[in-house]
Amino acid sequence: MSRTRSAQPDPVATLRGGLPDRYLTPEDIAAMFGVPLETVYQWRKKRTGPPGFRIGKHVRYDPGDVRTYVDGLRTADAEAA
Template identity: 75%
Template sequence: MATPTDTGPLATLRRGIPDRYLTPDDIAEIFDVPKETVYQWRKKRIGPPGFRIGKHLRYDPADVHAYVTGRKSADQHAA
């Protein structure tokens, strides 16, 4: 039987691209930050890129993965 940690957004990203777009709640859980931080990142254009479906904000898991990869590369080059 799967536990919540086996099926949540973090586990899904570890296994590969999920079969659904991510919500701000998912992003907050993945990065272990408050949901308000996710909205501030979007406002300041410093977090993973999101897009609107009607009034709903969504994130493409591939874009989130690319964002993390880019951050890791930038940190390694700065060190």
């Protein structure tokens, strides 16, 4: 039997629906927001994107923190309008 990538949750659906039961990778964040991976790394460097943390040499994102970040963007956008 071969494993298919479809077993992984769709990162874009994650923002719309429930949160995954795992920490997210930079690749997941790039897919969710539809931006290049390098943009995610620049956000982290400039501290402008969702907060991430290191586990050894790997960067991970808590789905709850990502949801809070998105909600903050929506609130700021609504206040600016």
